[in-house]
């Protein structure tokens with residue numbers, strides 16, 4: 001069942017204010033409310049409903065009626081994937097027994113165990129799952145704000161921002177400059193900015209081959225660096241310049257009104273500027289009081305249960321869990337562990353030891369894919385990497401093509417796993 005805000009208001013139960021009375025365990029179905037229907041929340045909601053076979057009342061609260069994947073959005077920017085292929089609705093999830101509510105959660109009362117929605121409705125829960133992704137630290141790049149994202153897009157939450165950035169790249173004058181302000185750690189998808197630079201270069205190479213790409217970076221090094229640098233040399237020689245802290249990458253401001261970047265006090269006019277700011281847990285996690293001074297939500301490594309509230313779980317990008325990168329693969333893996341732990345608490349189902357995994361694929365050029373991944377296990381204080389792998393530099397084209405094809409299979413598989 002998919003409920004819009006209007007339908008919720010029209011519902012007779014809404015007249016009482018509280019849509020669902022809190023279940024007393026053992027009387028009626030226990031209620032799980034999941035906030036955020038992306039990689040973590042979508043997977044958790046679907047697995048909770050599927051595996052409990054009707055024993056749980058699962059409600060997913062998601063602000064957008066259609067989810068646009070950040071994963072593979074760089075391929076869209078590169079002209080290798082159409083936008084519609086990134087978009088996924090919630091019909092199948094609803095058919096699978098999840099009550100999908102299209103609204104924004106605005107408050108969580110952890111004492112009363114209720115979630116309040118923008119439309120004014122109140123949902124009661126026995127267990128709460130949050131997977132709201134990221135929000136941006138607005139003052140992390142001086143001169144940039146969320147309002148300025150219309151001029152200098154982040155395109156780090158996929159959707160209209162992705163389309164805007166692509167249009168701006170296509171509108172650059174011949175020989176123009178594309179600047180990216182890369183985010184400091186930790187942030188979602190560590191190789192994402194560098195895959196993006198590769199895809200921007202691929203796009204420009206065909207229509208604007210004298211254009212330049214500069215990446216301003218506060219980090220000393222970045223994910224899959226040797227692989228990216230080799231690929232940039234091979235496919236886009238001289239086009240991409242990475243500016244690390246030694247050369248001013250950590251001292252960057254922007255002036256959206258004049259389309260300038262200011263590096264160590266020296267202003268430079270650019271033609272397109274992609275600002276990917278510092279990141280923090282999705283706002284609702286902080287509103288719920290589930291984050292700490294780091295801005296992220298600490299969780300127990302064996303279950304993803306919040307360290308702050310025993311009735312709440314935080315998944316995906318918002319969580320502070322240890323070694324796993326903030327990725328859709330990680331969020332999906334964490335969600336399955338969380339769903340199992342929640343079912344065990346609420347229905348007495350069997351609990352198996354937690355195991356997690358992640359692989360991040362990146363595309364350097366058409367059919368030239370590389371990957372990095374690991375398996376993980378919980379220890380006393382964090383989720384720890386136990387075995388890892390990474391593509392080698394110098395691999396032949398056939399292997400790189402297979403790696404790319406593997407990533408296509410992963411995309412089809414994970415989106416079916418999240419959305420049904």
Ligand SMILES: Cc1cc2nc3c(=O)[nH]c(=O)nc-3n(C[C@H](O)[C@H](O)[C@H](O)COP(=O)(O)OP(=O)(O)OC[C@H]3O[C@@H](n4cnc5c(N)ncnc54)[C@H](O)[C@@H]3O)c2cc1C
Nearest residue numbers: 036038039040063070071105132133189316317327328329
């Ligand atoms: C350019 C780019 C490329 C990437 N490539 C890859 C890749 O190749 N592989 C990979 O594994 N990962 C990749 N990622 C990372 C991946 O997209 C994220 O790590 C993943 O989506 C995190 O899942 P999540 O559930 O934490 O958050 P999300 O998937 O972002 O889901 C959060 C959801 O919560 C909703 N929401 C937030 N607040 C509220 C609220 N208050 N009320 C209701 N709904 C709310 C949002 O609308 C959103 O739908 C990439 C990211 C980027 C930016």
